[in-house]
Amino acid sequence: MSDAHALLEFDHVDKYFGETHVLKEVSLDIEDGEVCVVVGPSGSGKSTLLRCANRLEEIQAGEIRLDGRSISDPDADINRLRQRIGMVFQSFNLFPHKTALENITLAPRKVRGIDEKTARTRAEELLEDVGLLEQGASYPNQLSGGQQQRVAIARALAMDPKVMLFDEVTSALDPELVGEVLEVMRRLADDGMTMMVVTHEMGFAREVGDRIVLMDEGRVVETGEPKSFFENPRTDRGEQFLSKLL
């Protein structure tokens, strides 16, 4: 609550997959309202870092805190904390046996105990926000990839999260569908949502990001404002990474 801490804090986080050391003493603070874009070559640990933020992956050392409360503590009420952290996946992961609308209302109803009518009204607002009010009764199977991903964003927003995590959310999309998803994310950023975004979309990173974090081999190697990062990387790693982007 006080401004002594950032909204989402990674504090000397270490993560291993078996013998492989995938995150090495990563520290990163994401402020309230900030759009933090994490970039880096594949295998650099950026998606893993994101997945640690809502404990889809366990960490072996360090601590991750949301609003000062530990997420990584084994005794943390993780189901409660996860309600405050929205997550959008590369492969959408919509529930195929539920309509778009039911995908959105499921967690508010079952986890929050919100009554069906209220949940429905809220879901319709969210569908309208992502431009899919007409598609509420459609099943995921009947939607395009871009539409599915927009429903997935609405589904995460329905829990009124404090921070949204985006894990390469446009990587599985046909090129012509990328824009509609980025547009929804851009508007979310404009509305002041705190966002942690792992992406390969450098145009988006530059335009919407408040801060760019470059990861390589499990470490944060450079952070900076988009303009200075893209025009004037301070590290060799940064320069190398940018040179490979054409």
Place this chain on the structure above:
Amino acid sequence: MADSYSGAPAEANATADGFFDDQTLKYLGVGLSSLFALGVVLLVLYILSVQVDYGLIPTILPQFIRAYGLVLGIVVTGSVLSVTSGIFVGLARVSKTRITSGISAAYVQFFRGTPLLFQIFVVYFGVPTLWPGTFPISNWGLPTAIISLTLNHAAYVGEAVRGGIGAVPDGQMEAARSLGMGYVQAMREVVIPQAWRNALAAVGNDQIILVKDTSLLTVIAIPELIQQFRDVNSATFDPWTPLVLVAIAYLSITIPMGRLVEYLEARSDWGGESQ
């Protein structure tokens, strides 16, 4: 009819060596299968018109109807019990707790790995001797039927459910958990409905086999359908009249069950296939 095989490129006929080209093969296939079907139809007609003694039917029909009712009762009870317990066997199998999944695996190994006939004997002859006097042997046939069919088919349903759960992508559980659902809630709301659809065909197959497995109960003198055949055949030396009744009885259960499975599958279509 002739040009319905539109998948083949037009030049396929021309390039083949003449005898085994696509058209010839197709006509050969149609010809042979028609011949086979004709043979079967003639044989059935012969059996129904010459071999079956219609005069006998009124006499034996009552005992067949009683047997049919009994089989239906055993099937309904066995189905409900084996599907319910099979779901738990499957859930236990995917448990992260070693002991739970181990017990489930051992259960499946045993009941899938030994013949149902053996299991029937274990329950019918073996179990009562463990606690002498507790099981009145004269009334132990029907409980044996239900118990052995349930134990046996719960193993197969369990395997189908395990496969169904395994086919649900990990991302479904992750998405549910990331919304704040607990493990049990995520299983109930998200994973199991999809797993059930995946398992439906296999469970349906197994339940149809359960119907036919009731025929084994003849060895412990349950008055089911095969028992009626044996009765009539030994008294009259007429095999075909009771055989035809037995066939009609089984098919009248198994064919609608197949339809039911198709209907349930179609009902959980969720907007059509795309995966």
